[in-house]
Amino acid sequence: MEMVSSQRQKVHPHKFTLWIAIGSIIMMFAGLTSAYIVKGSLPGWSTVEMPQIFYYSTGVMLLSSFTMQMALKSFKERSMNRYRRLLTVTAVLGCLFIVMQVIGFMQLQASGVFLNGSTGAGQFLYIIFGLHAVHVLGGAIALLIMFFKAFSRKFRNYNSVPVEVISTYWHFVDFLWIYLFVFFLIKR
Amino acid sequence: MSNEAALHGHSEVAHSHEVHHGDDHGHHHKETFITKYVFSQDHKMIAKQFLITGMIWAMIGGLMSVLFRLQLGYPDQAFPWLEDILGRWAKGGKISPENYYALVTMHGTVLVFFVLTGGLSGTFANFLIPLQIGARDMASPMMNMLSYWFFFGGSVVMMSSLFVQTGPFSGGWTAYPPLSALGSASPGSKTGMDLWIVAMAMFVVSSLLGGLNYVSTVLNMRTKGMSMTKLPLTIWALFFTAVLGILSFPVLLSGFVLLLFDRHGGTSFYLSDIYITGVGALPNEGGSAILYQHLFWFLGHPEVYIILLPAMGIASEVLSVNSRKPIFGYMAMVVSLFAITILAFLVWAHHMFVTGLNPFLGSVFVLLTLLIAVPSAIKVFNWLTTLWKANIRFTPGMLFAIGFVSLFISGGLTGIFLGNSTLDIHLHDSYFVIAHFHIVMGVSAFFGMFAGIYHWFPKMYGRFMNNTMAYIHFWITLVGAYLIFWPMHYEGLAGMPRRYLDYSIWESFKQFSELNKFISTVAIIVFAVQLMFVFNFFYSIFKGRKVTTLNPWSATTLEWTTPIRPGHGNWPGEIPEVHRWAYDYSKDGRDFIPQTEPIGPDESNHH
Numbered sequence: 001m002e003m004v005s006s007q008r009q010k011v012h013p014h015k016f017t018l019w020i021a022i023g024s025i026i027m028m029f030a031g032l033t034s035a036y037i038v039k040g041s042l043p044g045w046s047t048v049e050m051p052q053i054f055y056y057s058t059g060v061m062l063l064s065s066f067t068m069q070m071a072l073k074s075f076k077e078r079s080m081n082r083y084r085r086l087l088t089v090t091a092v093l094g095c096l097f098i099v100m101q102v103i104g105f106m107q108l109q110a111s112g113v114f115l116n117g118s119t120g121a122g123q124f125l126y127i128i129f130g131l132h133a134v135h136v137l138g139g140a141i142a143l144l145i146m147f148f149k150a151f152s153r154k155f156r157n158y159n160s161v162p163v164e165v166i167s168t169y170w171h172f173v174d175f176l177w178i179y180l181f182v183f184f185l186i187k188r
Numbered sequence: 189m190s191n192e193a194a195l196h197g198h199s200e201v202a203h204s205h206e207v208h209h210g211d212d213h214g215h216h217h218k219e220t221f222i223t224k225y226v227f228s229q230d231h232k233m234i235a236k237q238f239l240i241t242g243m244i245w246a247m248i249g250g251l252m253s254v255l256f257r258l259q260l261g262y263p264d265q266a267f268p269w270l271e272d273i274l275g276r277w278a279k280g281g282k283i284s285p286e287n288y289y290a291l292v293t294m295h296g297t298v299l300v301f302f303v304l305t306g307g308l309s310g311t312f313a314n315f316l317i318p319l320q321i322g323a324r325d326m327a328s329p330m331m332n333m334l335s336y337w338f339f340f341g342g343s344v345v346m347m348s349s350l351f352v353q354t355g356p357f358s359g360g361w362t363a364y365p366p367l368s369a370l371g372s373a374s375p376g377s378k379t380g381m382d383l384w385i386v387a388m389a390m391f392v393v394s395s396l397l398g399g400l401n402y403v404s405t406v407l408n409m410r411t412k413g414m415s416m417t418k419l420p421l422t423i424w425a426l427f428f429t430a431v432l433g434i435l436s437f438p439v440l441l442s443g444f445v446l447l448l449f450d451r452h453g454g455t456s457f458y459l460s461d462i463y464i465t466g467v468g469a470l471p472n473e474g475g476s477a478i479l480y481q482h483l484f485w486f487l488g489h490p491e492v493y494i495i496l497l498p499a500m501g502i503a504s505e506v507l508s509v510n511s512r513k514p515i516f517g518y519m520a521m522v523v524s525l526f527a528i529t530i531l532a533f534l535v536w537a538h539h540m541f542v543t544g545l546n547p548f549l550g551s552v553f554v555l556l557t558l559l560i561a562v563p564s565a566i567k568v569f570n571w572l573t574t575l576w577k578a579n580i581r582f583t584p585g586m587l588f589a590i591g592f593v594s595l596f597i598s599g600g601l602t603g604i605f606l607g608n609s610t611l612d613i614h615l616h617d618s619y620f621v622i623a624h625f626h627i628v629m630g631v632s633a634f635f636g637m638f639a640g641i642y643h644w645f646p647k648m649y650g651r652f653m654n655n656t657m658a659y660i661h662f663w664i665t666l667v668g669a670y671l672i673f674w675p676m677h678y679e680g681l682a683g684m685p686r687r688y689l690d691y692s693i694w695e696s697f698k699q700f701s702e703l704n705k706f707i708s709t710v711a712i713i714v715f716a717v718q719l720m721f722v723f724n725f726f727y728s729i730f731k732g733r734k735v736t737t738l739n740p741w742s743a744t745t746l747e748w749t750t751p752i753r754p755g756h757g758n759w760p761g762e763i764p765e766v767h768r769w770a771y772d773y774s775k776d777g778r779d780f781i782p783q784t785e786p787i788g789p790d791e792s793n794h795h
Contacts, residue, residue, distance in 0.1 A: 013328065021396075023435065024396055035442070038479060117473075119460075119475045127445060127446065
């Protein structure tokens with residue numbers, strides 16, 4: 001369009017918006033983890049043993065980040081079949097991650113760490129990991145939408161911005177998970 | 189089309205399915221009533237939606253204050269008509285204690301969040317950012333529309349909490365646990381509190397969606413030549429407001445998530461050692477209500493500036509335009525806005541001096557709090573020097589902008605008292621606090637908002653508001669605001685606590701009964717004048733004097749280069765290019781030089 005030709009476009013506004021949104025999400029988890037630090041220094045604080053499955057889910061998350069990056073690369077190279085396959089793998093890994101988190105929560109429950117009752121690391125773990133899983137779920141839904149768009153015959157779309165946006169977000173939830181996981185390991 | 193095109197520009201999208209047809213801007217979309225007035229993606233319409241929703245909330249919130257002022261001014265009288273309008277809330281014409289607290293709580297929540305945050309920055313950020321930076325629309329018009337509809341949804345939920353059996357939340361607008369965390373603590377803590385949290389969560393989402401958009405629009409969508417230092421101060425202020433919101437609202441959301449789990453998940457983040465009559469001892473151990481206060485005030489203090497900065501920006505712009513002078517110290521204004529933004533995050537614990545906070549930590553927060561006086565004083569100095577020897581046009585907008593400066597000074601000075609942790613031992617939770625924050629962020633933010641509405645009404649609706657009503661509105665509101673809140677300082681210094689139902693039964697506060705009566709009477713008059721303003725607003729939309737020139741205020745900024753009633757996309761042709769800053773008034777013998785005019789060969793360059 002002629003009307004925007006005069007506008008400088010350094011970063012695409014959508015990508016830029018995503019970066020600000022990431023800052024916003026970081027603040028949310030910073031609030032929660034600093035609450036944990038403050039509470040953790042009080043007497044009567046109980047800690048939790050991290051279930052083994054969270055280590056495996058970390059692996060799944062890292063792997064999905066890798067496949068996402070590959071998907072973006074294939075999209076840019078216009079090899080759409082590979083892109084679709086990798087996108088599917090990423091979405092499946094994302095869902096697998098959430099399932100593993102839920103299993104982890106169930107194992108914690110079984111080992112006597114409950115959501116209700118007196119406060120402790122366990123309660124924070126449920127809330128913080130839970131909120132993180134919600135953010136992964138949001139990403140997985142976005143991937144699902146991309147997935148259907150990629151298989152749509154009606155539209156041919158080679159605009160890479162949406163793919164870049166989702167892949168940045170996906171890497172972010174990956175980093176966020178690693179931060180949270182390491183945080184809980186250190187503050188045990 | 190215009191949205192998508194504005195977004196994607198000439199980047200790599202050309203292959204997308206949506207082929208860019210048509211070049212004529214006048215008639216692209218066939219707009220139906222729904223897409224134009226309801227689910228509109230036009231930033232100007234969204235701004236009007238925010239404004240009118242905010243006005244409805246302001247009337248409701250204001251009416252609440254009139255109702256509880258009746259109780260405070262006339263504690264021994266019954267008003268049978270109260271039972272007619274409030275029903276069981278006011279049996280026998282006297283507001284019951286629970287509902288008095290509900291009214292106070294909802295008054296605070298509604299005014300702080302739904303009027304002065306949603307209504308103020310929602311309106312002016314949406315309206316002014318694209319128009320003043322030279323953009324067709326926001327970075328993401330879709331998100332912008334969602335922002336309004338989340339706000340609307342939150343409004344509906346909050347409104348519905350007024351009508352539930354157990355009443356709306358009644359534990360104070362800050363929603364401190366345990367009152368907010370335990371349903372059995374009070375009637376308002378039951379369904380009312382759940383609805384409060386849901387409404388506030390939706391409000392936070394709305395603010396975040398809006399804020400993301402404002403920031404990325406300001407940083408990415410400026411027209412050619414519009415460098416950051418050429419931006420009008422309104423945009424700078426709205427930009428920093430959005431930054432504050434983006435960084436602080438998520439923390440509030442975290443606090444609400446923990447609160448929600450304390451309410452319904454059986455967790456003990458905020459709860460410890462509680463015994464409730466009729467329920468018994470609770471199993472919750474180890475939580476701390478102070479944690480909530482930290483999370484709340486980490487938002488709560490920036491929130492004050494989220495309310496105030498837009499008013500500052502609007503006042504700067506309106507003052508300069510109507511003084512026919514450049515704003516004094518443009519860069520100092522920007523830097524002080526920035527300083528306020530930074531300091532806003534470092535002072536939250538001054539709301540908690542008497543919670544058992546470590547006195548040493550308290551003294552650090554005293555220092556940081558008092559530091560805010562520096563940028564605030566710079567701003568006040570610059571506003572006054574802008575007015576100094578100016579060729580002032582006393583338009584209604586200008587009067588309100590001057591009123592804003594007056595109120596900001598009066599309210600700001602009492603902030604220096606309250607920022608001291610030692611003085612706070614005496615002053616906390618007293619009417620002194622009420623007086624301070626009502627003047628400095630309540631009334632003065634309203635004055636900024638009124639200044640903006642009167643000033644940009646011609647751009648919003650293509651008509652002027654009625655001047656006579658505007659002048660009456662201004663004088664009665666200004667005088668009334670001082671008459672209401674000035675005496676409260678005095679009451680507060682005498683130790684009169686806030687949030688009491690009836691002061692006439694206290695020997696120490698009986699002496700103020702006539703003063704309270706006086707305050708209540710003035711409050712009723714001022715409220716009535718606000719209704720006149722609302723009448724003026726809606727009357728002028730349809731019957732106001734028509735705007736006949738593009739630039740009725742002879743202002744330099746870009747919004748006055750658009751048609752009198754701009755369509756979606758704002759400029760019918762090319763977006764104008766910007767060559768100079770926004771404040772070339774009375775320069776080189778000319779009254780004003782628009783931003784679009786290139787710098788002449790022998791012109792003295794400002795920057």
